[in-house]
Amino acid sequence: MQITIGQYFPGDSLLHRMDPRAKILITIALIVGVFLADSVLSYAAMFAFAFAMIRLSRISVKYIVKGLKPIMFIVIFTFVINMFFTTGGTELVRWRFIRITDSGVRAASFMALRLVLLVIVTQLLTLTTSSIALTDGIESLLKPLARIGFPAHELAMMMSIAMRFIPTLMEETDKIMKAQMARGADFESGSLIQRARAMLPLLVPLFVSAFRRADELALAMEARCYRGGRGRTRMKQLRCTKLDAAGAAVAAALLAVVAVL
């Protein structure tokens, strides 16, 4: 299965060039917009905007749609639940205990559209922002909270180290798995519980090695003079440009339109 959520799609489009902070804030605004939308017209406006953004990002629509696949089950599930359990409105179908009303269909469709929009919007954020830019943006946005003791820098550092080690640990998992398969371990057959149990001897060495890595990394970071966020500078400076202001203005306008419609 291909999961595109959380992956970066390298590029140099307008969206790629925007400041990560602006993108995060606009995304949050859009999420609010998605929940405010309550009419066919407002949804149409949101979708038109999302589509325009996809074009701007120069990522193919197909690629985005592929990213929707993993959540299709949830979308259909919520659609069905909403359709059957919303009461009120005029009755469309009645068969034994099943009643479908027009307000049910309406609520269900809106809910499904809402989910799809949410995923498209957040996907656009992660696809156009590298993980480093994303953590920098989060750190910078949370910085005011550091004054009341919120560990903004530490959180961002942890996130970026976690992302750095995902491929390394994946490789290691693969290696341990192959070593155990070579000695007769079976990860592929049996019931779900049996397979989960077969994973256990995989997790133990993985954890042990992750802790050893953490220990060595801490030493290496100390050797390179790491002493927390205070007094630290950054090579890449975040800079808000006219582009970000324009993006914010467009998002605000959209929010206003959605709220009115």
Next chain:
Amino acid sequence: MSIIAVSDVSYKYREDAGEAVKNVSFEVEEGEFLAILGANGSGKSTLAKLINALFVPTSGSVTVCGIDTRDESRVWDVRAACGMVFQNPDNQLVATIVEEDVAFGLENLGVAPDEIRRRVTEALDAVGMGEFGKSAPHMLSGGQKQRVAIAGVLAMKPRVIVFDESTAMLDPVGRAEVMNVVRRLNREAGITVLWITHFMDEAAQADRILVIDGGSLKACGAPRDIFRQTALLREAGLDVPEMTALAQALRAGGLCLPDDILTVDEMVVELCRLKSKT
């Protein structure tokens, strides 16, 4: 004045544990390429960590660039002056992009952004990784990762770099890559190198070798003088270089060869000389 002075240093990991390093004293001159040779568990890695203040000696003192490592207020000065490259290339890279990783140390030192950018480019070029600035570390080979780690240290403009078995996990190609970069930095940039290893062929390229066994200093001298002492090397759990061992076997068999032959080329020259005489 020597750039590093280690005087009568002992170190215990725990109060009740034995001494991992015992009464070691030596000095390193600026610009020197010093190899510290020892078998596994000989205490050579502990010694490395004592030099850049990751560990503080239980007794005795370590002075780096005139700073005593016991002075807690200047720990960061010691670490900035004396960089360290570790064994496992995967466990010392912090960032998801090569250039960000090289910048890490400079960011910690609070260097201005433009200056960081300039020094990162310079450091990556110096280790021959200039074109990989935007790559992800996990896409690189072991030797390349280790060169990035060296760039990360180099960018901080240290006067000394300690290499703690930095080639032990690399393939022969990666080892050669790293060794070349380090020798060039030593020769051209005048950076003092402490090369900790158990590979004899690497130690042979140093100006001077220290042999460590059981936490204490066993011998100290030029590679030729050290390798000649085969009994001492064997006792320290080290291999004798193949050509030196061969030369000594031939000498025992009555051939008139010098006892300090290190390389195949030297052996060839000596054997040809011997043959032309007879």
